[in-house]
Amino acid sequence: MTILDDQIDVRTARLWLRPPRDGDATRLYELFANWDVMRWLSSPPWPYALDDARAFIDARKMPNPDFITSAIVLDGALIGIIDAMVKPASVVQRERGYAIGYWIGQPYWGCGYMSEAARAFMGPVFATIPDDAIYSGAFRDNAASLRIQEKLGFERDGEAMFYSNPNRKEMPHVNTVLTRARFVAALTAAA
Numbered sequence: 712m713t714i715l716d717d718q719i720d721v722r723t724a725r726l727w728l729r730p731p732r733d734g735d736a737t738r739l740y741e742l743f744a745n746w747d748v749m750r751w752l753s754s755p756p757w758p759y760a761l762d763d764a765r766a767f768i769d770a771r772k773m774p775n776p777d778f779i780t781s782a783i784v785l786d787g788a789l790i791g792i793i794d795a796m797v798k799p800a801s802v803v804q805r806e807r808g809y810a811i812g813y814w815i816g817q818p819y820w821g822c823g824y825m826s827e828a829a830r831a832f833m834g835p836v837f838a839t840i841p842d843d844a845i846y847s848g849a850f851r852d853n854a855a856s857l858r859i860q861e862k863l864g865f866e867r868d869g870e871a872m873f874y875s876n877p878n879r880k881e882m883p884h885v886n887t888v889l890t891r892a893r894f895v896a897a898l899t900a901a902a
Contacts, residue, residue: 718774719781719835723827728781728793731768735782738789740764742816749877751853752814753884757877779836783815783828791815793828795836795845802871803886804846809836811847813856826859830898833863837891844890850875851883864897865889 718730744759771780780794793813849856865887873884
């Protein structure tokens with residue numbers, strides 16, 4: 712594991728988590744411009760364009776204390792993104808702090824890749840940030856994402872209606888929070 716200027720470089724048994732690169736934009740677009748992926752997210756534009764992928768990469772490839780972003784790579788190909796981003800207190804997180812967001816391309820669903828990536832990502836994030844808690848959550852019907860968070864030790868922290876840009880409406884959102892202590896306990900239990 713390496714953390715340089717808040718950028719994570721981690722290898723797991725099957726994956727590589729590394730900073731996004733310019734060359735990732737086309738692959739990101741190919742996987743992300745998919746309604747079955749996009750419908751579970753809150754902020755991306757829809758329809759999603761290649762220029763949106765390029766803008767995302769440009770914003771995330773340089774070190775920035777408000778973003779810690781990793782491309783999830785399998786056998787040399789990007790298959791998803793995970794990031795921690797500073798967000799203000801809102802209906803989905805009780806305090807200002809880092810929130811984890813992630814997605815994985817549909818061809819890679821059901822293989823445990825997102826759980827593996829998220830587990831590998833959280834340790835370096837906690838090592839990088841001063842906060843004792845990290846927020847996340849998912850739209851209520853996104854059981855797979857909520858299950859990943861549960862495996863990492865996230866606890867439910869209420870529900871709220873939250874706007875989904877791709878869906879263009881407010882949707883029921885389950886808020887979650889993970890403390891350092893719960894993350895360490897979840898890692899110990901999984902070992």
